[in-house]
Amino acid sequence: MKPSRTMSAALAAAVISLAGLSAPAQAFPDRPVTIVVPFAAGGGTDITTRTMQQPMAKALGGEIVVKNTAGAGGTIGVAEAGRAKPDGYTLGMAPVGPLTTQPHLRKLPYDVDSFEYVCLAYSAPTSIAVRKDSPFKTLDDLIAYGKENPGKLTFAVQAIGSIPHIAGLALAEEAGIEMTYLPVNGDGPALKALLDGTADIFVPHISFLSSNRDQIKSLAILQGERLEGMPDLATAKEQGFDLDFPIWGGLVAPKGTPAETVAQLDDACHQAIESEPFQAHMNKLGQPVAYMDAKEFGAFVHQRYEQNRQLLKEAGFEPK
Amino acid sequence: MDLILSGLADALTPLSLLAIVAGTIVGVIVGVLPGLGSVVGVTMVLPFTFTMPQVPAIALMLGVYCGSVYGGSITAIVLNTPGTPQAAATALDGYPMAARGEADLAIGWVTAASTLGGLFSVLVLIIAAPYLAAFSLNFTPIEYFALGIFALTCIANVSRGAMAKGLLSGLAGLAVATVGTDPITGDLRFTFGSFEMSAGIELIPAVVGLFALGEMFVRAKERWRPENTATFRVGFRLPPLRDWKPRIGVLLRSSLIGSFVGALPGTGAATAAFLAYSEARRSSPRGDKFGTGEPDGLIACESANNAVTGSALVPTLALGIPGDPVTAVMLGALIIQGVTPGPQLFNNHIELVYAIFMVLVLVNLVMFATGALGAQAFTRVLRIPEPLLIALVIVIAMIGAYGVRGNMLDIWVALAAGLVGAGMRFTGFPVAPMVIGMVLGPMIEQSLRQGLLITRGDFLAFFERPIALALFVLTLLFLVWPLLRDMRARARRRAQEASDEA
Numbered sequence: 001m002k003p004s005r006t007m008s009a010a011l012a013a014a015v016i017s018l019a020g021l022s023a024p025a026q027a028f029p030d031r032p033v034t035i036v037v038p039f040a041a042g043g044g045t046d047i048t049t050r051t052m053q054q055p056m057a058k059a060l061g062g063e064i065v066v067k068n069t070a071g072a073g074g075t076i077g078v079a080e081a082g083r084a085k086p087d088g089y090t091l092g093m094a095p096v097g098p099l100t101t102q103p104h105l106r107k108l109p110y111d112v113d114s115f116e117y118v119c120l121a122y123s124a125p126t127s128i129a130v131r132k133d134s135p136f137k138t139l140d141d142l143i144a145y146g147k148e149n150p151g152k153l154t155f156a157v158q159a160i161g162s163i164p165h166i167a168g169l170a171l172a173e174e175a176g177i178e179m180t181y182l183p184v185n186g187d188g189p190a191l192k193a194l195l196d197g198t199a200d201i202f203v204p205h206i207s208f209l210s211s212n213r214d215q216i217k218s219l220a221i222l223q224g225e226r227l228e229g230m231p232d233l234a235t236a237k238e239q240g241f242d243l244d245f246p247i248w249g250g251l252v253a254p255k256g257t258p259a260e261t262v263a264q265l266d267d268a269c270h271q272a273i274e275s276e277p278f279q280a281h282m283n284k285l286g287q288p289v290a291y292m293d294a295k296e297f298g299a300f301v302h303q304r305y306e307q308n309r310q311l312l313k314e315a316g317f318e319p320k
Numbered sequence: 321m322d323l324i325l326s327g328l329a330d331a332l333t334p335l336s337l338l339a340i341v342a343g344t345i346v347g348v349i350v351g352v353l354p355g356l357g358s359v360v361g362v363t364m365v366l367p368f369t370f371t372m373p374q375v376p377a378i379a380l381m382l383g384v385y386c387g388s389v390y391g392g393s394i395t396a397i398v399l400n401t402p403g404t405p406q407a408a409a410t411a412l413d414g415y416p417m418a419a420r421g422e423a424d425l426a427i428g429w430v431t432a433a434s435t436l437g438g439l440f441s442v443l444v445l446i447i448a449a450p451y452l453a454a455f456s457l458n459f460t461p462i463e464y465f466a467l468g469i470f471a472l473t474c475i476a477n478v479s480r481g482a483m484a485k486g487l488l489s490g491l492a493g494l495a496v497a498t499v500g501t502d503p504i505t506g507d508l509r510f511t512f513g514s515f516e517m518s519a520g521i522e523l524i525p526a527v528v529g530l531f532a533l534g535e536m537f538v539r540a541k542e543r544w545r546p547e548n549t550a551t552f553r554v555g556f557r558l559p560p561l562r563d564w565k566p567r568i569g570v571l572l573r574s575s576l577i578g579s580f581v582g583a584l585p586g587t588g589a590a591t592a593a594f595l596a597y598s599e600a601r602r603s604s605p606r607g608d609k610f611g612t613g614e615p616d617g618l619i620a621c622e623s624a625n626n627a628v629t630g631s632a633l634v635p636t637l638a639l640g641i642p643g644d645p646v647t648a649v650m651l652g653a654l655i656i657q658g659v660t661p662g663p664q665l666f667n668n669h670i671e672l673v674y675a676i677f678m679v680l681v682l683v684n685l686v687m688f689a690t691g692a693l694g695a696q697a698f699t700r701v702l703r704i705p706e707p708l709l710i711a712l713v714i715v716i717a718m719i720g721a722y723g724v725r726g727n728m729l730d731i732w733v734a735l736a737a738g739l740v741g742a743g744m745r746f747t748g749f750p751v752a753p754m755v756i757g758m759v760l761g762p763m764i765e766q767s768l769r770q771g772l773l774i775t776r777g778d779f780l781a782f783f784e785r786p787i788a789l790a791l792f793v794l795t796l797l798f799l800v801w802p803l804l805r806d807m808r809a810r811a812r813r814r815a816q817e818a819s820d821e822a
Binding site: 043068192215 | 359362363366367457458459460461500501503504505506507508515516518519520522585586635639640641642648649651652653655656658660661662663664724725726727729766770773774
């Protein structure tokens with residue numbers, strides 16, 4: 001007997017509906033998960049996220065789409081992730097600035113409690129850097145000069161209220177010096193300001209420092225211990241200043257995302273970070289690998305949020 | 321010489337060649353489509369570079385970059401809507417020439433000028449990269465401010481016969497540029513309480529609206545007759561040598577302007593094109609024909625904006641400071657490739673530097689071929705029935721506007737700018753000055769306020785710096801000179817009349 005066309009169709013339909021029935025056992029994800037990157041494609045955060053994309057999709061057993069929503073220092077994209085449906089299908093790669101400093105500068109449609117925290121995906125220290133031929137060799141040199149010449153040290157900041165800016169404010173506060181803050185537009189322009197003599201100091205990310213070490217030098221790494229990859233660089237702590245200002249970011253989900261979904265995403269995130277391509281990428285950037293699980297990351301963000309609020313408030317910044 | 325040969329060998333491997341050809345073609349297409357700019361193009365191919373060896377990876381990105389800067393001019397000529405902001409000034413003479421039925425010739429001019437400008441800047445890059453990089457460090461915020469003010473004089477040169485309207489249009493552009501986050505204090509300005517507006521008005525959606533949508537809205541209003549689309553000649557025609565001869569000066573001057581502006585980080589191809597256009601209009605003996613389809617105008621814009629592509633690599637490679645947003649993306653990719661830009665690159669990896677030079681030479685040649693062979697297809701657009709064309713352009717423009725940063729606000733910005741652009745066309749307001757205002761506004765504002773921070777609020781200190789002072793004096797001269805000229809002409813006429821009466 002030749003199977004009729006209707007018969008085959010019916011069989012096919014039965015198979016498909018059976019497949020559908022078995023689905024709930026593995027409910028999430030049944031469609032692509034979107035990660036919103038709050039900066040333009042091609043930047044550091046974007047490239048790091050895209051390096052995670054494949055390994056994380058594999059661990060999750062689904063697809064991941066990266067979407068770039070740029071603007072207003074990353075707050076537009078983070079807000080977009082915060083107001084998405086809390087089903088785990090929209091996440092944000094939320095960096096330190098939009099999460100813990102921007103809310104203290106202006107009114108935003110989200111705050112630190114608008115999210116479920118999934119995992120910390122990267123974190124690297126910053127450093128206080130000066131021109132390579134600068135007479136300053138240690139933090140003490142810099143501070144001694146700053147004390148003798150109040151306001152004369154010019155500090156290039158990549159953006160007002162950014163982590164480098166807050167690090168500068170904290171240094172000035174602890175050392176009792178006065179500096180002039182010159183807002184420029186990011187790391188490249190800050191480097192230019194140093195090279196053309198407009199500014200004396202800036203605070204770059206460690207990978208920016210390591211790729212520009214023939215033009216700038218570090219006076220102090222802003223974290224507790226020396227870096228494994230660059231053990232010759234002194235920390236601020238060794239020089240008497242307990243400054244710890246890493247630049248970090250991690251995955252967040254909208255508030256109300258089911259706990260088991262968050263756990264599943266966290267697990268996939270962890271596997272992605274452990275994966276070979278991701279480790280190789282961080283290695284190329286001269287950046288240590290970092291990870292925190294959902295609970296740790298949530299507590300960490302809240303702690304930094306509070307700390308940055310304090311520092312900004314002392315410097316006279318309040319949300320308008 | 322050995323370096324040039326070894327560089328050439330690196331640039332001529334099969335994979336590099338493939339990357340050059342593919343990159344350039346993709347770039348030209350990205351440039352042609354309104355809204356998709358150089359930055360979007362380069363980020364589109366970025367993921368492919370991660371798995372490629374150094375030279376092909378760089379070749380792919382450079383191909384897209386150069387191709388897109390050139391491609392924008394084709395749409396400017398064919399549709400009166402520049403495909404990218406860099407080609408905004410190209411429409412001023414390109415479209416009138418096409419409207420005369422010489423689209424093929426206009427494409428010939430811009431293709432040749434783009435290639436020659438691009439090659440000129442490679443030459444500059446080979447001969448002078450380290451010196452030019454060192455020189456660019458003489459430009460502190462104070463010099464940027466002076467340059468920005470000087471560049472504002474371009475508004476006068478693109479506001480033919482409608483000076484007051486041109487100035488108003490330029491002012492409107494400067495005003496639009498202040499929307500969003502204050503560059504110095506971080507405060508919000510003119511956002512009307514809308515969170516989305518805190519991201520400011522992005523240049524690309526605004527330009528897409530003003531030009532592409534504005535033009536399409538105007539066309540939609542006019543009654544369409546099949547015969548007025550059929551008169552355009554399609555294809556590619558190289559201008560004869562005798563037409564080049566008197567224009568070599570314009571070509572060289574504009575290529576120089578482009579090469580110089582490109583080497584200053586934070587400026588870009590749009591600024592260079594406007595500067596070259598107005599300088600050509602001032603110095604060309606055919607200056608009074610500008611805006612009516614004068615080849616000088618095309619040569620000036622296109623050789624200048626393509627000269628930026630080579631020289632924007634100067635600070636990128638020699639200092640590790642990107643020359644413009646496109647080279648910023650490329651710099652990131654270079655670092656992932658394990659290339660560390662900076663002074664040491666020229667000492668330790670000179671072979672790689674020369675390979676990049678040779679890639680650029682090849683990219684410019686491939687760009688010429690793409691233009692010459694593709695012109696048939698591009699100019700065919702003119703034969704698409706107008707209703708279909710309008711619909712197509714509007715859809716592409718909207719995708720482009722949204723694609724820049726994935727923000728819904730930008731769709732509304734493009735639509736609003738489209739209505740404004742259509743309104744300006746009906747009332748005789750030139751659109752180009754508004755773009756100049758939007759391009760220069762952020763640079764002028766930021767550099768002025770940075771400069772005042774450095775001098776501690778002392779504006780007079782701005783005049784103590786020689787380069788800045790020279791630029792200020794030039795600005796003054798450019799503003800006063802036409803007035804003096806007119807006054808002299810009038811005085812002479814009066815004297816003539818008086819002697820006639822006597």
